[in-house]
């Protein structure tokens with residue numbers, strides 16, 4: 159099949175490379191000329207484990223190419239996937255659909271013959287109808303079907319998630335489009351990944367409902383962690399104790415500094431807005447968003463308390479800036495709120511992250527960046543672990559203690575053991591007495 163990706167970011171690039179790896183002929187398009195030039199030189203503009211090899215092998219095999227020129231690849235395509243960003247609209251939290259609508263206008267001007275236009279971007283219910291309207295209005299003669307196919311990959315494990323998904327959701331009631339989508343995903347459902355066909359609006363809502371549920375699960379265990387601290391219980395054991403119940407499941411029950419990232423914050427907000435507009439408010443999700451927002455600054459208060467009530471003129475070392483390990487993505491990372499709150503309280507911040515420092519520097523130019531984990535700790539009054547990169551899980555604790563001016567460790571990801579840290583003479587604080 160001939161597939162064209164509109165948007166070559168985290169989702170477009172990973173999906174495009176994976177489709178090419180299945181044997182399809184894929185062109186990834188992006189309006190960002192710098193990104194396309196880098197990809198053509200063989201440079202991957204994002205950090206995603208395994209993506210460089212996957213891209214280079216498929217480029218070499220002649221199945222994957224990159225361009226800023228959309229018309230040719232769209233005209234030749236059996237399916238065009240729209241994988242552009244849908245950030246929060248400034249001011250009201252609705253999803254900003256301007257990139258999706260622009261892509262629809264660009265695509266319809268170029269299609270030839272029957273073409274399936276697939277929204278892979280996360281879009282509110284009814285966006286498929288609007289995309290179809292925009293396209294129909296521009297070219298009443300064109301032969302196309304608009305399909306919803308939300309993406310569920312997780313950054314940091316994106317290739318494995320794309321190639322071995324729990325399910326593939328496809329929203330269409332058009333038989334020709336269904337056949338094209340089955341052909342595109344055949345390599346996956348031969349591996350037993352269920353293809354779930356639904357109406358387009360249902361498919362659009364599945365993505366938001368899924369993310370809102372996961373955000374709720376995280377927020378639930380975070381509040382239980384706070385309660386654990388009050389009553390002397392251990393949140394990791396509570397999570398295990400409830401997670402072993404198959405009806406609950408153990409995933410997304412890791413207490414921490416609150417969720418962030420490129421999806422949960424904006425998707426929960428957009429879902430709330432849709433629900434309010436439809437006069438069917440989602441009070442539970444509204445509360446999740448409010449609790450999570452407050453939590454990030456509360457983590458800064460935890461650091462301040464661990465430092466004896468003030469961080470003024472104290473040097474705080476932050477390990478981990480990305481919103482989670484194995485990505486360089488800083489979008490809505492908890493580190494942003496925590497660092498800002500600590501700066502507000504008068505702290506001096508030095509930070510290290512294995513992959514996210516380049517983007518962090520543009521967002522937080524006022525802090526200092528260290529070249530590695532141990533030099534980050536040198537002379538610091540406290541260490542705060544914000545992202546649980548593997549490289550931080552087995553630090554040489556003697557070296558950590560020797561480097562810090564005061565042996566204070568605030569572990570917001572519960573990657574060390576309380577007992578051992580206290581035995582070694584650290585003032586150790588984590589989340590929920592883990």
Ligand SMILES: NC(=O)c1ccc[n+]([C@@H]2O[C@H](COP(=O)([O-])OP(=O)(O)OC[C@H]3O[C@@H](n4cnc5c(N)ncnc54)[C@H](O)[C@@H]3O)[C@@H](O)[C@H]2O)c1
Pocket residue numbers: 164165166167168169170187188189190193241242243244257260261264278279280281309310311312313420421
């Ligand atoms: N990142 C994730 O983990 C993830 C997971 C599932 C779903 N999603 C959803 O997928 C969508 C894309 O997310 P992302 O993280 O890949 O975003 P991104 O910002 O990394 O990439 C979007 C790309 O689209 C390009 N673009 C914008 N308008 C264009 C146009 N008209 N033509 C061609 N290119 C255009 C941009 O230059 C950018 O490179 C969003 O709706 C997001 O919610 C993201």
